[in-house]
Amino acid sequence: MNREVRSVIEKINKEYLLILEKLSSDFCDEKYLRYIINEISLFWSRKRKEVLFIVEYLGNDSYNATFFTGAVSLDVNENEHIPFLLCGEYCIYDDPLPSFLKVVNVEPILNKLFIEKATNSIKDNIYTLKNCSKTIIILPLRYLLVNEEESKKATDVSNNLFLVLFDSKFNSMKDYFNSIKTKQDFLNSINKNVGSKLLFNNDDSLSTPLEERIDNYCKSFNLKTNNYPVAAYQAYFSIILQSVIIFMMAEKTIFTPFIRSRQTVNNFIVIADVLLSNNINKDDFDKTLLIRTLYYSYLYQYFINNGFDKNKIAQIDNGSFSNKLYKYLIDNNFKMNSKLVANYIDNAGLKNN
Amino acid sequence: MAIKDKTYHGHQLIKGVYVTPMNLIPELKLSSWAYERLPDYLWICIVFHLYGRKFGFEIMFAILNYFKDKFKEKIKDISMSSLLNLSDEDQNACFKYLRDILGLGSVFEPLTLFLDLTNYPTFNLCFLGEKTIEEKINIIKEVVKDNYDHNLNAATDVRYCVVIYQIFIGKLLINRNQADCYYEYYKLNHDNAKMRLYRPLIRSTEGATSIGDVELKFKDIFWPRCYELIYCNLLYKKGEKENMDLAKEKLDKLHKVVVYLDKLLNIKYQNNNKALVLFGLLSFSYRNFKELVEHDLFLETSGRSIYRTIIESYINSKVLIKRSVSNQSIWDEYIDYGIGQYKKTLEQKEDYEETASHIDYKQVEFLVNDYRNPIFTNIDIRYALGQMRNLCKEVDEKYLYSLYSFDSNVEHCLWGAVEEAALYKCSEATHGFHWSLAVDGENDLPSVLGDTIYVLNKHLRLINNIYELPDDLKEL
Numbered sequence: 001m002n003r004e005v006r007s008v009i010e011k012i013n014k015e016y017l018l019i020l021e022k023l024s025s026d027f028c029d030e031k032y033l034r035y036i037i038n039e040i041s042l043f044w045s046r047k048r049k050e051v052l053f054i055v056e057y058l059g060n061d062s063y064n065a066t067f068f069t070g071a072v073s074l075d076v077n078e079n080e081h082i083p084f085l086l087c088g089e090y091c092i093y094d095d096p097l098p099s100f101l102k103v104v105n106v107e108p109i110l111n112k113l114f115i116e117k118a119t120n121s122i123k124d125n126i127y128t129l130k131n132c133s134k135t136i137i138i139l140p141l142r143y144l145l146v147n148e149e150e151s152k153k154a155t156d157v158s159n160n161l162f163l164v165l166f167d168s169k170f171n172s173m174k175d176y177f178n179s180i181k182t183k184q185d186f187l188n189s190i191n192k193n194v195g196s197k198l199l200f201n202n203d204d205s206l207s208t209p210l211e212e213r214i215d216n217y218c219k220s221f222n223l224k225t226n227n228y229p230v231a232a233y234q235a236y237f238s239i240i241l242q243s244v245i246i247f248m249m250a251e252k253t254i255f256t257p258f259i260r261s262r263q264t265v266n267n268f269i270v271i272a273d274v275l276l277s278n279n280i281n282k283d284d285f286d287k288t289l290l291i292r293t294l295y296y297s298y299l300y301q302y303f304i305n306n307g308f309d310k311n312k313i314a315q316i317d318n319g320s321f322s323n324k325l326y327k328y329l330i331d332n333n334f335k336m337n338s339k340l341v342a343n344y345i346d347n348a349g350l351k352n353n
Numbered sequence: 354m355a356i357k358d359k360t361y362h363g364h365q366l367i368k369g370v371y372v373t374p375m376n377l378i379p380e381l382k383l384s385s386w387a388y389e390r391l392p393d394y395l396w397i398c399i400v401f402h403l404y405g406r407k408f409g410f411e412i413m414f415a416i417l418n419y420f421k422d423k424f425k426e427k428i429k430d431i432s433m434s435s436l437l438n439l440s441d442e443d444q445n446a447c448f449k450y451l452r453d454i455l456g457l458g459s460v461f462e463p464l465t466l467f468l469d470l471t472n473y474p475t476f477n478l479c480f481l482g483e484k485t486i487e488e489k490i491n492i493i494k495e496v497v498k499d500n501y502d503h504n505l506n507a508a509t510d511v512r513y514c515v516v517i518y519q520i521f522i523g524k525l526l527i528n529r530n531q532a533d534c535y536y537e538y539y540k541l542n543h544d545n546a547k548m549r550l551y552r553p554l555i556r557s558t559e560g561a562t563s564i565g566d567v568e569l570k571f572k573d574i575f576w577p578r579c580y581e582l583i584y585c586n587l588l589y590k591k592g593e594k595e596n597m598d599l600a601k602e603k604l605d606k607l608h609k610v611v612v613y614l615d616k617l618l619n620i621k622y623q624n625n626n627k628a629l630v631l632f633g634l635l636s637f638s639y640r641n642f643k644e645l646v647e648h649d650l651f652l653e654t655s656g657r658s659i660y661r662t663i664i665e666s667y668i669n670s671k672v673l674i675k676r677s678v679s680n681q682s683i684w685d686e687y688i689d690y691g692i693g694q695y696k697k698t699l700e701q702k703e704d705y706e707e708t709a710s711h712i713d714y715k716q717v718e719f720l721v722n723d724y725r726n727p728i729f730t731n732i733d734i735r736y737a738l739g740q741m742r743n744l745c746k747e748v749d750e751k752y753l754y755s756l757y758s759f760d761s762n763v764e765h766c767l768w769g770a771v772e773e774a775a776l777y778k779c780s781e782a783t784h785g786f787h788w789s790l791a792v793d794g795e796n797d798l799p800s801v802l803g804d805t806i807y808v809l810n811k812h813l814r815l816i817n818n819i820y821e822l823p824d825d826l827k828e829l
Binding site for chain 2: 023034036038039041045047105
């Protein structure tokens with residue numbers, strides 16, 4: 001890594017740790033959480049130029065940088081970060097804390113679950129900065145990269161993606177609302193191969209009928225189903241948008257996303273398929289990135305499902321592992337399945353004996 | 354010829370430097386309103402920005418009276434630095450009074466960008482509201498812009514508050530003749546004729562007061578953080594594209610002149626070093642002008658270099674003609690000098706390791722040997738004909754020297770030229786109008802085409818005085 005970039009990262013890490021420690025010791029009462037999140041957002045807004053500098057000059061081979069997003073903690077104290085470390089020479093954790101600003105500045109009273117989540121994130125960040133600052137770089141990529149303009153673009157792409165989930169051809173959202181009037185219209189038109197493969201939350205199951213799954217989602221978010229086409233659109237839009245935003249961050253940084261949540265991984269894979277087969281915004285997304293993302297997701301799933309020796313993995317040079325894995329995948333013509341990854345890991349001797 | 358040095362208005366020549374009169378006043382120190390004091394009084398600017406002038410003064414008087422009654426001994430001036438140097442308890446009382454009793458709510462919320470929770474919890478906890486960071490930044494940008502120039506009416510209102518507080522607490526005694534100013538200032542509109550007298554008085558009085566000697570200086574937090582939070586707004590100058598048809602027409606004409614002179618040289622002036630030198634110098638100017646036109650360099654730094662070379666070619670010709678009256682061998686000497694310089698390059702070659710270079714040593718060697726046996730060629734390390742300034746004076750071309758000298762800034766990488774050509778000015782007031790690198794090189798310089806044609810025409814007239822040019826080629 002370029003030493004100027006390294007020194008900027010070190011400086012930011014040091015300052016961020018100092019601020020987090022001071023805030024969590026001086027303002028431990030939960031009534032200060034709103035102020036703390038504001039302070040963290042201010043800190044990162046101040047560091048915007050440095051963060052963009054790091055993103056631009058992190059390495060010559062940015063494909064070898066990976067970012068972990070879509071989670072509120074890294075759980076380093078439970079070694080949950082280890083599969084992440086295998087996915088790139090430079091591992092960036094997308095700090096979720098400044099993005100909480102949207103919640104704390106809108107909600108007059110913060111709910112217990114949110115307070116717990118945010119407090120844990122702060123502790124997790126402190127732990128990571130103290131123990132893994134040499135291997136993990138904490139940067140709030142989403143907070144700093146997805147501005148209002150980008151959000152609008154993500155909305156447009158998500159709407160386009162939503163429209164290709166149907167067997168009928170819809171050219172616009174207007175077309176969709178003109179054609180789909182009832183629940184039955186919707187269920188008859190949605191493409192079963194794609195539309196029913198998206199997960200609405202982490203507890204959702206693909207074996208449950210789609211109709212029931214959409215109803216459950218609407219119930220959990222208090223969406224009224226009397227206007228079914230709108231409710232179904234809202235349900236799909238939010239989960240598509242999440243994946244699209246991850247794509248956009250990847251596109252802007254040329255870093256590969258590492259996604260841990262079961263729902264997000266599943267949706268990302270489905271949407272990647274749709275993107276690749278329908279050529280939606282094909283110029284905006286780099287196929288290499290998509291393929292790497294898919295394989296990193298397989299890699300994580302493999303570790304979760306098979307168990308692994310964390311100590312063995314900790315000794316591996318993360319950069320060389322991800323590069324060798326990628327080369328192995330190229331040699332195998334990028335067959336889009338998880339068996340390749342599993343074979344590779346089996347041969348690397350990382351499993352528990 | 355002794356040449357008298359130029360004098361610049363009011364400047365004194367001291368050890369080779371013309372020193373401006375302001376720098377001759379002992380103990381004179383600059384104190385910038387914008388950089389040094391504006392951040393400290395930004396909270397007052399915000400009051401006026403949000404409440405307007407009339408209501409703003411009402412609020413400010415209420416605040417100043419409160420400061421005087423409650424903290425007269427502790428608040429010696431109303432700078433933010435002084436307020437932040439109060440004890441936590443006093444700050445708490447003071448800020449809560451402003452927020453709750455005066456009902457200002459989170460008026461000072463934009464300042465939480467600087468007075469953060471980590472370092473200034475009392476202020477931050479008191480004034481943090483629901484504005485987004487962008488909203489706060491926009492207010493700060495507007496307020497700074499509206500008050501940046503110390504002569505602005507808005508800035509003068511703020512400075513009035515600073516002075517009036519000094520009067521309130523008895524720190525500043527005013528002359529009876531000036532009492533009306535302080536009594537009437539806030540009641541009068543800025544377009545009132547009296548204000549033309551009052552405003553300078555307020556500004557000079559405020560300029561003479563100083564922010565107390567406090568440990569923390571708010572400006573030291575303010576400016577660096579503005580730089581962090583706010584994007585640059587870079588200014589660059591786009592020049593107008595030159596009329597290429599016109600430029601090509603002039604080039605074509607000059608080309609015809611050179612063709613004509615070449616024929617003349619071959620037919621009539623073979624073995625005539627005077628003609629060779631004079632025609633050669635014009636041909637050299639033509640070569641430079643051709644590059645200028647064909648590569649569209651009119652708005653570029655290299656355009657200035659070319660223009661400077663064309664001046665030098667003309668001045669050299671004129672000097673040589675003038676000196677040749679008393680020195681017939683000056684043409685040979687001029688060639689001798691130039692070939693000597695090439696010989697120097699050959700001699701120096703042995704001192705360095707051979708690297709990839711634009712010097713074609715074989716070509717240089719050919720030129721040196723071709724002229725005469727190099728063992729008879731001297732290497733003259735003095736100026737060729739003399740210093741350019743003296744040469745221009747010698748041939749009554751002082752105006753051209755001022756242009757030549759200006760373009761020397763580009764040639765010698767002097768800072769004015771660096772700023773003009775290779776830097777962008779940031780017009781963001783909160784950044785203090787700093788410089789940035791012109792990374793995409795979009796800064797256009799004024800076109801050199803007109804000046805170049807002017808010099809080339811002079812050059813043609815000079816040649817025409819000796820070797821008559823065809824009628825249609827006497828002027829470009």
